[in-house]
Amino acid sequence: MYPPSPAAAPFTSADGAPDGHLTAVAAVDLVKVYGTGDTAVRALDGVTVGFARAQFTAIMGPSGSGKSTLMHCLAGLDTATSGRALLGGTDLTVLSDKVLTKVRRERIGFVFQSFNLLPQLTAEQNITLPLDLAGRTAERGLLARLTEVLGITERLKHRPSELSGGQQQRVALARALVSRPEVVFADEPTGNLDSRSGAEVLSFLRNSVRELGQTVVMVTHDPAAAAYADRVVLLADGRIAGEIDRPDRASVAEALQHLGNQR
Template identity: 85%
Template sequence: MKTHAPPEISQAVAAVDLVKVYGSGDTAVRALDGVSVGFGRAEFTAIMGSSGSGKSTLMHCLAGLDTATSGRVLLGGTELTGQSDRTLTRVRRDRIGFVFQSFNLLPQLTAAQNITLPLDLAGRQPDSELLAHLVDVLGLGQRLGHRPSELSGGQQQRVALARALVSRPEVVFADEPTGNLDSRAGAEVLTILRDSVRDLGQTVVMVTHDPIAAAYADRVVLLADGRVAGEIDKPDQVSVTDALRELAAAA
Protein backbone atom coordinates (compact mmCIF):
# COMPACT_ATOMS: atom_id res chain seq x y z
CA MET A 1 0.00 0.00 0.00
CA LYS A 2 1.41 3.37 -0.98
CA THR A 3 0.46 6.95 -0.25
CA HIS A 4 -1.17 8.97 -3.01
CA ALA A 5 0.24 11.71 -5.23
CA PRO A 6 -1.53 15.07 -5.62
CA PRO A 7 -4.15 15.09 -8.38
CA GLU A 8 -3.28 16.52 -11.77
CA ILE A 9 -5.64 18.86 -13.56
CA SER A 10 -5.22 16.77 -16.71
CA GLN A 11 -6.91 13.77 -15.09
CA ALA A 12 -10.48 12.79 -15.91
CA VAL A 13 -11.83 13.89 -12.54
CA ALA A 14 -10.15 15.15 -9.40
CA ALA A 15 -10.85 16.36 -5.88
CA VAL A 16 -8.65 19.08 -4.38
CA ASP A 17 -8.74 19.66 -0.59
CA LEU A 18 -12.35 18.49 -0.56
CA VAL A 19 -14.30 18.95 2.68
CA LYS A 20 -17.89 17.89 3.28
CA VAL A 21 -19.60 18.59 6.60
CA TYR A 22 -23.12 17.44 7.41
CA GLY A 23 -24.98 19.27 10.15
CA SER A 24 -23.58 21.96 12.43
CA GLY A 25 -22.39 22.58 15.94
CA ASP A 26 -22.00 19.59 18.24
CA THR A 27 -23.82 17.29 15.81
CA ALA A 28 -21.66 18.15 12.77
CA VAL A 29 -20.18 15.20 10.91
CA ARG A 30 -17.06 15.75 8.79
CA ALA A 31 -17.62 13.16 6.07
CA LEU A 32 -14.68 14.37 3.95
CA ASP A 33 -11.68 15.98 5.62
CA GLY A 34 -9.41 17.57 3.01
CA VAL A 35 -9.42 14.87 0.33
CA SER A 36 -7.11 15.40 -2.66
CA VAL A 37 -7.12 12.62 -5.23
CA GLY A 38 -7.21 12.28 -9.00
CA PHE A 39 -8.57 9.63 -11.33
CA GLY A 40 -6.71 9.02 -14.57
CA ARG A 41 -8.29 8.81 -17.99
CA ALA A 42 -8.99 5.28 -19.30
CA GLU A 43 -8.43 3.90 -15.80
CA PHE A 44 -10.65 1.71 -13.62
CA THR A 45 -10.40 2.88 -10.01
CA ALA A 46 -12.16 1.41 -6.98
CA ILE A 47 -12.82 3.53 -3.87
CA MET A 48 -12.88 1.47 -0.67
CA GLY A 49 -13.14 1.98 3.05
CA SER A 50 -15.20 0.98 6.03
CA SER A 51 -18.75 2.20 6.57
CA GLY A 52 -18.55 5.93 7.32
CA SER A 53 -15.15 6.37 5.69
CA GLY A 54 -16.53 8.87 3.17
CA LYS A 55 -16.34 6.78 0.01
CA SER A 56 -19.94 7.35 -1.13
CA THR A 57 -19.79 11.03 -0.18
CA LEU A 58 -16.62 11.45 -2.25
CA MET A 59 -18.23 9.81 -5.28
CA HIS A 60 -21.38 11.92 -4.95
CA CYS A 61 -19.32 15.12 -4.81
CA LEU A 62 -17.15 14.06 -7.76
CA ALA A 63 -20.27 13.26 -9.80
CA GLY A 64 -22.04 16.54 -9.03
CA LEU A 65 -24.75 14.76 -7.04
CA ASP A 66 -23.74 16.55 -3.84
CA THR A 67 -21.97 19.83 -3.15
CA ALA A 68 -18.81 20.10 -1.07
CA THR A 69 -18.51 22.40 1.93
CA SER A 70 -15.13 23.57 0.64
CA GLY A 71 -12.45 22.52 -1.82
CA ARG A 72 -12.69 21.89 -5.54
CA VAL A 73 -14.00 19.23 -7.93
CA LEU A 74 -12.60 19.22 -11.46
CA LEU A 75 -14.12 17.26 -14.34
CA GLY A 76 -11.41 17.47 -16.97
CA GLY A 77 -10.82 21.20 -17.27
CA THR A 78 -14.22 22.16 -15.83
CA GLU A 79 -14.61 23.20 -12.22
CA LEU A 80 -17.88 21.84 -10.82
CA THR A 81 -17.58 23.61 -7.48
CA GLY A 82 -20.02 26.48 -7.20
CA GLN A 83 -21.90 25.69 -10.41
CA SER A 84 -25.67 26.18 -10.52
CA ASP A 85 -28.06 23.24 -10.25
CA ARG A 86 -28.96 23.72 -13.91
CA THR A 87 -25.32 23.53 -14.99
CA LEU A 88 -24.68 20.47 -12.83
CA THR A 89 -27.75 18.76 -14.28
CA ARG A 90 -26.41 19.38 -17.79
CA VAL A 91 -22.95 18.10 -16.84
CA ARG A 92 -24.38 14.92 -15.33
CA ARG A 93 -26.52 14.35 -18.41
CA ASP A 94 -23.90 15.11 -21.06
CA ARG A 95 -20.56 14.14 -19.54
CA ILE A 96 -21.12 11.55 -16.81
CA GLY A 97 -22.51 8.01 -16.78
CA PHE A 98 -24.02 6.34 -13.72
CA VAL A 99 -24.46 2.72 -12.66
CA PHE A 100 -26.25 2.20 -9.35
CA GLN A 101 -26.85 -0.83 -7.13
CA SER A 102 -30.60 -0.40 -7.65
CA PHE A 103 -30.34 -0.20 -11.50
CA ASN A 104 -32.56 2.96 -11.67
CA LEU A 105 -34.39 1.91 -14.84
CA LEU A 106 -37.76 3.45 -15.69
CA PRO A 107 -40.32 0.60 -15.42
CA GLN A 108 -42.60 1.88 -18.18
CA LEU A 109 -39.82 1.98 -20.81
CA THR A 110 -38.34 -0.90 -22.75
CA ALA A 111 -34.69 -1.84 -22.43
CA ALA A 112 -33.92 -0.02 -25.68
CA GLN A 113 -35.72 3.12 -24.49
CA ASN A 114 -33.92 3.03 -21.13
CA ILE A 115 -30.55 2.74 -22.87
CA THR A 116 -31.05 5.81 -25.05
CA LEU A 117 -33.00 7.89 -22.49
CA PRO A 118 -30.14 10.28 -21.51
CA LEU A 119 -29.39 10.95 -25.18
CA ASP A 120 -33.09 11.45 -25.94
CA LEU A 121 -33.33 13.98 -23.11
CA ALA A 122 -30.29 15.79 -24.50
CA GLY A 123 -31.73 15.79 -28.02
CA ARG A 124 -28.82 13.72 -29.32
CA GLN A 125 -28.77 10.68 -31.57
CA PRO A 126 -26.87 7.62 -30.35
CA ASP A 127 -23.79 6.46 -32.20
CA SER A 128 -25.39 3.51 -34.01
CA GLU A 129 -22.11 1.60 -34.24
CA LEU A 130 -21.38 1.97 -30.52
CA LEU A 131 -24.97 1.12 -29.59
CA ALA A 132 -24.84 -2.05 -31.70
CA HIS A 133 -21.49 -2.96 -30.15
CA LEU A 134 -22.81 -2.52 -26.61
CA VAL A 135 -25.99 -4.49 -27.30
CA ASP A 136 -23.86 -7.31 -28.72
CA VAL A 137 -21.25 -7.33 -25.95
CA LEU A 138 -23.90 -7.12 -23.25
CA GLY A 139 -26.03 -9.85 -24.79
CA LEU A 140 -29.14 -7.68 -24.96
CA GLY A 141 -30.13 -8.32 -28.56
CA GLN A 142 -33.15 -10.45 -27.60
CA ARG A 143 -34.14 -8.21 -24.68
CA LEU A 144 -34.43 -4.73 -26.19
CA GLY A 145 -38.24 -4.82 -26.35
CA HIS A 146 -38.60 -6.06 -22.75
CA ARG A 147 -39.45 -3.85 -19.78
CA PRO A 148 -37.37 -4.06 -16.57
CA SER A 149 -39.95 -6.26 -14.83
CA GLU A 150 -39.39 -8.85 -17.58
CA LEU A 151 -35.61 -8.92 -17.05
CA SER A 152 -33.41 -10.60 -14.45
CA GLY A 153 -31.31 -8.48 -12.10
CA GLY A 154 -28.21 -9.17 -14.16
CA GLN A 155 -29.99 -8.19 -17.37
CA GLN A 156 -31.29 -4.99 -15.78
CA GLN A 157 -27.77 -4.04 -14.72
CA ARG A 158 -26.54 -4.74 -18.26
CA VAL A 159 -29.16 -2.30 -19.55
CA ALA A 160 -27.94 0.24 -16.99
CA LEU A 161 -24.36 -0.33 -18.19
CA ALA A 162 -25.36 0.22 -21.81
CA ARG A 163 -27.17 3.42 -20.79
CA ALA A 164 -24.08 4.65 -18.94
CA LEU A 165 -21.69 3.88 -21.81
CA VAL A 166 -23.68 4.76 -24.94
CA SER A 167 -23.18 8.51 -24.56
CA ARG A 168 -19.37 8.13 -24.36
CA PRO A 169 -19.20 9.94 -21.01
CA GLU A 170 -15.95 11.31 -19.66
CA VAL A 171 -16.42 9.27 -16.47
CA VAL A 172 -18.69 6.41 -15.42
CA PHE A 173 -19.44 6.36 -11.70
CA ALA A 174 -20.52 2.98 -10.38
CA ASP A 175 -21.95 2.80 -6.85
CA GLU A 176 -21.83 -0.79 -5.55
CA PRO A 177 -22.89 -2.00 -9.03
CA THR A 178 -22.88 -5.69 -8.03
CA GLY A 179 -24.63 -5.23 -4.70
CA ASN A 180 -27.96 -6.70 -5.86
CA LEU A 181 -26.50 -9.42 -8.07
CA ASP A 182 -25.43 -13.01 -7.54
CA SER A 183 -21.73 -13.81 -7.89
CA ARG A 184 -21.93 -14.88 -11.54
CA ALA A 185 -23.90 -11.84 -12.70
CA GLY A 186 -21.67 -9.61 -10.59
CA ALA A 187 -18.55 -11.01 -12.23
CA GLU A 188 -20.04 -10.39 -15.67
CA VAL A 189 -20.81 -6.75 -14.82
CA LEU A 190 -17.30 -6.17 -13.46
CA THR A 191 -15.75 -7.76 -16.53
CA ILE A 192 -17.80 -5.46 -18.77
CA LEU A 193 -16.67 -2.40 -16.80
CA ARG A 194 -13.05 -3.51 -17.04
CA ASP A 195 -13.38 -4.21 -20.76
CA SER A 196 -14.94 -0.77 -21.36
CA VAL A 197 -11.72 0.75 -20.04
CA ARG A 198 -9.55 -1.44 -22.25
CA ASP A 199 -11.66 -1.41 -25.43
CA LEU A 200 -13.43 1.98 -25.29
CA GLY A 201 -10.93 4.04 -23.30
CA GLN A 202 -13.61 4.63 -20.67
CA THR A 203 -12.80 6.06 -17.24
CA VAL A 204 -14.58 4.18 -14.43
CA VAL A 205 -14.74 5.13 -10.75
CA MET A 206 -16.43 2.49 -8.58
CA VAL A 207 -17.37 2.52 -4.91
CA THR A 208 -17.35 -0.97 -3.43
CA HIS A 209 -16.90 -2.78 -0.13
CA ASP A 210 -16.03 -6.07 -1.85
CA PRO A 211 -12.33 -7.05 -2.27
CA ILE A 212 -13.30 -9.41 -5.10
CA ALA A 213 -14.91 -6.53 -7.02
CA ALA A 214 -11.99 -4.21 -6.29
CA ALA A 215 -9.58 -6.75 -7.77
CA TYR A 216 -11.04 -6.00 -11.23
CA ALA A 217 -9.79 -2.40 -10.98
CA ASP A 218 -6.43 -0.99 -12.07
CA ARG A 219 -6.09 0.86 -8.77
CA VAL A 220 -7.75 1.10 -5.38
CA VAL A 221 -8.05 4.33 -3.38
CA LEU A 222 -8.50 3.69 0.34
CA LEU A 223 -10.39 6.08 2.62
CA ALA A 224 -10.54 6.21 6.41
CA ASP A 225 -12.29 8.84 8.53
CA GLY A 226 -12.89 11.07 5.51
CA ARG A 227 -9.25 11.09 4.39
CA VAL A 228 -7.21 9.28 1.77
CA ALA A 229 -5.39 6.51 3.64
CA GLY A 230 -3.44 4.99 0.74
CA GLU A 231 -3.59 3.39 -2.68
CA ILE A 232 -3.04 -0.04 -4.19
CA ASP A 233 -1.81 -0.38 -7.78
CA LYS A 234 -2.72 -3.55 -9.69
CA PRO A 235 -4.81 -4.85 -6.78
CA ASP A 236 -5.76 -8.45 -6.17
CA GLN A 237 -8.11 -9.87 -3.59
CA VAL A 238 -5.31 -10.62 -1.11
CA SER A 239 -3.67 -7.18 -1.27
CA VAL A 240 -7.04 -5.45 -0.88
CA THR A 241 -8.10 -7.64 2.04
CA ASP A 242 -4.76 -7.08 3.78
CA ALA A 243 -4.99 -3.30 3.30
CA LEU A 244 -8.54 -3.18 4.68
CA ARG A 245 -7.42 -5.25 7.67
CA GLU A 246 -4.58 -2.79 8.31
CA LEU A 247 -7.00 0.14 8.21
CA ALA A 248 -9.37 -1.59 10.61
CA ALA A 249 -6.51 -2.34 13.03
CA ALA A 250 -5.36 1.29 12.95
CA ALA A 251 -8.85 2.68 13.60
Protein backbone atom coordinates in the same frame (compact mmCIF):
# COMPACT_ATOMS: atom_id res chain seq x y z
CA MET B 1 1.61 0.77 5.10
CA TYR B 2 -0.08 1.73 1.84
CA PRO B 3 1.17 5.25 1.07
CA PRO B 4 -0.13 7.11 -1.99
CA SER B 5 2.25 6.98 -4.92
CA PRO B 6 3.10 10.09 -6.97
CA ALA B 7 0.61 8.86 -9.57
CA ALA B 8 -2.25 9.03 -7.09
CA ALA B 9 -2.98 12.67 -7.96
CA PRO B 10 -1.32 13.74 -11.23
CA PHE B 11 -1.46 17.44 -10.41
CA THR B 12 0.95 19.82 -12.04
CA SER B 13 0.14 23.40 -11.04
CA ALA B 14 0.86 25.17 -7.80
CA ASP B 15 -2.84 25.56 -6.93
CA GLY B 16 -3.51 21.83 -7.21
CA ALA B 17 -5.33 21.97 -10.54
CA PRO B 18 -5.10 18.68 -12.41
CA ASP B 19 -3.49 18.13 -15.76
CA GLY B 20 -6.61 17.65 -17.89
CA HIS B 21 -4.71 15.45 -20.33
CA LEU B 22 -4.04 12.91 -17.58
CA THR B 23 -6.88 13.33 -15.12
CA ALA B 24 -10.56 12.75 -15.88
CA VAL B 25 -11.87 13.77 -12.46
CA ALA B 26 -10.28 15.07 -9.29
CA ALA B 27 -10.91 16.33 -5.77
CA VAL B 28 -8.85 19.25 -4.49
CA ASP B 29 -8.94 19.84 -0.72
CA LEU B 30 -12.52 18.58 -0.70
CA VAL B 31 -14.48 18.94 2.54
CA LYS B 32 -18.02 17.75 3.23
CA VAL B 33 -19.70 18.41 6.56
CA TYR B 34 -23.18 17.14 7.41
CA GLY B 35 -25.08 18.97 10.14
CA THR B 36 -23.94 21.84 12.37
CA GLY B 37 -22.58 22.44 15.82
CA ASP B 38 -22.06 19.52 18.15
CA THR B 39 -23.85 17.12 15.79
CA ALA B 40 -21.72 17.99 12.73
CA VAL B 41 -20.13 15.06 10.92
CA ARG B 42 -17.04 15.70 8.79
CA ALA B 43 -17.51 13.07 6.07
CA LEU B 44 -14.63 14.37 3.92
CA ASP B 45 -11.68 16.09 5.55
CA GLY B 46 -9.57 17.83 2.92
CA VAL B 47 -9.38 15.10 0.27
CA THR B 48 -7.09 15.66 -2.71
CA VAL B 49 -6.92 12.87 -5.26
CA GLY B 50 -6.98 12.47 -9.03
CA PHE B 51 -8.45 9.70 -11.19
CA ALA B 52 -6.58 9.05 -14.40
CA ARG B 53 -8.21 8.90 -17.80
CA ALA B 54 -8.82 5.44 -19.30
CA GLN B 55 -8.27 3.77 -15.94
CA PHE B 56 -10.49 1.66 -13.68
CA THR B 57 -10.23 2.89 -10.09
CA ALA B 58 -11.98 1.45 -7.04
CA ILE B 59 -12.65 3.54 -3.92
CA MET B 60 -12.66 1.50 -0.72
CA GLY B 61 -12.62 1.97 3.01
CA PRO B 62 -14.35 0.96 6.24
CA SER B 63 -18.00 1.82 6.76
CA GLY B 64 -18.29 5.56 7.32
CA SER B 65 -14.94 6.31 5.71
CA GLY B 66 -16.44 8.76 3.20
CA LYS B 67 -16.10 6.71 0.02
CA SER B 68 -19.68 7.18 -1.18
CA THR B 69 -19.64 10.84 -0.18
CA LEU B 70 -16.47 11.37 -2.23
CA MET B 71 -18.01 9.76 -5.29
CA HIS B 72 -21.25 11.70 -4.93
CA CYS B 73 -19.36 15.01 -4.69
CA LEU B 74 -17.17 14.15 -7.68
CA ALA B 75 -20.26 13.19 -9.69
CA GLY B 76 -22.14 16.37 -8.83
CA LEU B 77 -24.78 14.43 -6.88
CA ASP B 78 -23.88 16.08 -3.57
CA THR B 79 -22.62 19.56 -2.74
CA ALA B 80 -19.21 19.98 -1.15
CA THR B 81 -18.81 22.22 1.89
CA SER B 82 -15.51 23.54 0.53
CA GLY B 83 -12.78 22.63 -1.93
CA ARG B 84 -13.16 21.69 -5.58
CA ALA B 85 -14.61 18.76 -7.51
CA LEU B 86 -13.17 18.85 -11.02
CA LEU B 87 -14.46 17.11 -14.13
CA GLY B 88 -11.66 17.76 -16.59
CA GLY B 89 -11.27 21.53 -16.34
CA THR B 90 -14.79 22.14 -14.98
CA ASP B 91 -15.24 22.89 -11.28
CA LEU B 92 -18.60 21.34 -10.39
CA THR B 93 -18.76 23.18 -7.06
CA VAL B 94 -19.37 26.58 -8.71
CA LEU B 95 -22.03 25.55 -11.22
CA SER B 96 -25.71 26.44 -10.98
CA ASP B 97 -28.17 23.58 -10.55
CA LYS B 98 -29.28 23.97 -14.18
CA VAL B 99 -25.77 23.79 -15.59
CA LEU B 100 -24.79 20.98 -13.22
CA THR B 101 -27.77 18.92 -14.39
CA LYS B 102 -26.65 19.41 -18.00
CA VAL B 103 -23.06 18.40 -17.18
CA ARG B 104 -24.21 15.23 -15.40
CA ARG B 105 -26.45 14.30 -18.33
CA GLU B 106 -23.92 14.98 -21.08
CA ARG B 107 -20.53 14.19 -19.56
CA ILE B 108 -21.05 11.60 -16.80
CA GLY B 109 -22.38 8.05 -16.78
CA PHE B 110 -23.88 6.41 -13.71
CA VAL B 111 -24.33 2.79 -12.64
CA PHE B 112 -26.07 2.21 -9.32
CA GLN B 113 -26.73 -0.84 -7.17
CA SER B 114 -30.49 -0.38 -7.67
CA PHE B 115 -30.29 -0.19 -11.52
CA ASN B 116 -32.59 2.93 -11.64
CA LEU B 117 -34.43 1.90 -14.79
CA LEU B 118 -37.80 3.44 -15.64
CA PRO B 119 -40.37 0.61 -15.49
CA GLN B 120 -42.61 1.99 -18.25
CA LEU B 121 -39.79 2.12 -20.81
CA THR B 122 -38.27 -0.73 -22.80
CA ALA B 123 -34.64 -1.68 -22.32
CA GLU B 124 -33.65 0.22 -25.46
CA GLN B 125 -35.60 3.30 -24.38
CA ASN B 126 -33.90 3.20 -20.98
CA ILE B 127 -30.50 2.97 -22.66
CA THR B 128 -31.07 5.96 -24.93
CA LEU B 129 -32.96 8.09 -22.37
CA PRO B 130 -30.02 10.36 -21.38
CA LEU B 131 -29.32 11.06 -25.06
CA ASP B 132 -33.00 11.71 -25.73
CA LEU B 133 -33.12 14.21 -22.87
CA ALA B 134 -30.04 15.95 -24.28
CA GLY B 135 -31.54 16.10 -27.77
CA ARG B 136 -28.89 13.77 -29.15
CA THR B 137 -29.16 10.65 -31.28
CA ALA B 138 -27.54 7.40 -30.22
CA GLU B 139 -24.66 6.15 -32.31
CA ARG B 140 -26.29 3.05 -33.73
CA GLY B 141 -22.97 1.28 -34.19
CA LEU B 142 -21.95 1.86 -30.57
CA LEU B 143 -25.41 0.92 -29.30
CA ALA B 144 -25.34 -2.32 -31.29
CA ARG B 145 -21.82 -3.13 -30.05
CA LEU B 146 -22.70 -2.48 -26.41
CA THR B 147 -25.89 -4.50 -26.44
CA GLU B 148 -24.22 -7.38 -28.29
CA VAL B 149 -21.25 -7.56 -25.93
CA LEU B 150 -23.58 -7.28 -22.94
CA GLY B 151 -25.83 -10.02 -24.31
CA ILE B 152 -29.05 -8.00 -24.26
CA THR B 153 -29.70 -7.48 -27.99
CA GLU B 154 -32.62 -9.90 -27.90
CA ARG B 155 -34.08 -8.17 -24.82
CA LEU B 156 -34.21 -4.57 -26.04
CA LYS B 157 -38.00 -4.53 -26.47
CA HIS B 158 -38.59 -5.91 -22.98
CA ARG B 159 -39.41 -3.78 -19.96
CA PRO B 160 -37.36 -4.01 -16.73
CA SER B 161 -39.97 -6.24 -15.04
CA GLU B 162 -39.35 -8.80 -17.80
CA LEU B 163 -35.58 -8.87 -17.21
CA SER B 164 -33.44 -10.60 -14.61
CA GLY B 165 -31.37 -8.54 -12.18
CA GLY B 166 -28.23 -9.21 -14.20
CA GLN B 167 -29.94 -8.15 -17.42
CA GLN B 168 -31.23 -4.97 -15.80
CA GLN B 169 -27.72 -4.07 -14.66
CA ARG B 170 -26.41 -4.69 -18.18
CA VAL B 171 -29.05 -2.28 -19.50
CA ALA B 172 -27.84 0.25 -16.93
CA LEU B 173 -24.25 -0.29 -18.11
CA ALA B 174 -25.22 0.28 -21.74
CA ARG B 175 -27.08 3.45 -20.72
CA ALA B 176 -24.01 4.72 -18.86
CA LEU B 177 -21.68 4.09 -21.81
CA VAL B 178 -23.75 4.88 -24.91
CA SER B 179 -23.21 8.64 -24.58
CA ARG B 180 -19.41 8.21 -24.45
CA PRO B 181 -19.12 10.01 -21.07
CA GLU B 182 -15.87 11.38 -19.75
CA VAL B 183 -16.24 9.20 -16.66
CA VAL B 184 -18.55 6.44 -15.43
CA PHE B 185 -19.28 6.37 -11.70
CA ALA B 186 -20.37 2.97 -10.40
CA ASP B 187 -21.77 2.80 -6.86
CA GLU B 188 -21.71 -0.81 -5.60
CA PRO B 189 -22.78 -1.99 -9.08
CA THR B 190 -22.80 -5.68 -8.13
CA GLY B 191 -24.50 -5.29 -4.76
CA ASN B 192 -27.85 -6.73 -5.91
CA LEU B 193 -26.43 -9.41 -8.21
CA ASP B 194 -25.46 -13.03 -7.75
CA SER B 195 -21.76 -13.85 -8.03
CA ARG B 196 -21.91 -14.91 -11.68
CA SER B 197 -23.84 -11.83 -12.86
CA GLY B 198 -21.60 -9.62 -10.72
CA ALA B 199 -18.47 -11.06 -12.31
CA GLU B 200 -19.91 -10.46 -15.78
CA VAL B 201 -20.68 -6.82 -14.96
CA LEU B 202 -17.20 -6.24 -13.54
CA SER B 203 -15.57 -7.89 -16.54
CA PHE B 204 -17.49 -5.58 -18.83
CA LEU B 205 -16.42 -2.50 -16.88
CA ARG B 206 -12.84 -3.78 -17.09
CA ASN B 207 -13.15 -4.32 -20.85
CA SER B 208 -14.73 -0.91 -21.40
CA VAL B 209 -11.52 0.62 -20.06
CA ARG B 210 -9.26 -1.57 -22.19
CA GLU B 211 -11.27 -1.48 -25.43
CA LEU B 212 -13.14 1.84 -25.33
CA GLY B 213 -10.70 3.93 -23.28
CA GLN B 214 -13.45 4.55 -20.74
CA THR B 215 -12.68 6.02 -17.31
CA VAL B 216 -14.43 4.16 -14.49
CA VAL B 217 -14.57 5.10 -10.80
CA MET B 218 -16.27 2.49 -8.62
CA VAL B 219 -17.19 2.45 -4.95
CA THR B 220 -17.23 -1.06 -3.52
CA HIS B 221 -16.80 -2.87 -0.21
CA ASP B 222 -15.88 -6.16 -1.92
CA PRO B 223 -12.17 -7.04 -2.32
CA ALA B 224 -13.06 -9.44 -5.15
CA ALA B 225 -14.76 -6.61 -7.07
CA ALA B 226 -11.87 -4.22 -6.42
CA ALA B 227 -9.45 -6.77 -7.88
CA TYR B 228 -10.87 -5.95 -11.33
CA ALA B 229 -9.57 -2.38 -11.03
CA ASP B 230 -6.20 -0.93 -12.08
CA ARG B 231 -5.91 0.90 -8.79
CA VAL B 232 -7.60 1.09 -5.40
CA VAL B 233 -7.85 4.36 -3.48
CA LEU B 234 -8.27 3.81 0.27
CA LEU B 235 -10.20 6.15 2.55
CA ALA B 236 -10.44 6.24 6.34
CA ASP B 237 -12.22 8.85 8.47
CA GLY B 238 -12.76 11.12 5.48
CA ARG B 239 -9.11 11.20 4.42
CA ILE B 240 -6.99 9.43 1.82
CA ALA B 241 -5.34 6.52 3.62
CA GLY B 242 -3.28 5.14 0.73
CA GLU B 243 -3.63 3.27 -2.51
CA ILE B 244 -2.89 -0.07 -4.14
CA ASP B 245 -1.69 -0.34 -7.72
CA ARG B 246 -2.53 -3.52 -9.66
CA PRO B 247 -4.62 -4.86 -6.77
CA ASP B 248 -5.60 -8.45 -6.16
CA ARG B 249 -8.13 -9.79 -3.71
CA ALA B 250 -5.54 -10.62 -1.05
CA SER B 251 -3.81 -7.23 -1.11
CA VAL B 252 -7.14 -5.40 -0.88
CA ALA B 253 -8.41 -7.57 1.97
CA GLU B 254 -5.14 -7.04 3.87
CA ALA B 255 -5.34 -3.27 3.40
CA LEU B 256 -8.94 -3.12 4.62
CA GLN B 257 -8.09 -5.21 7.65
CA HIS B 258 -5.19 -2.90 8.41
CA LEU B 259 -7.45 0.16 8.21
CA GLY B 260 -10.04 -1.53 10.40
CA ASN B 261 -7.45 -2.34 13.05
CA GLN B 262 -6.39 1.31 13.21
CA ARG B 263 -9.87 2.55 14.13
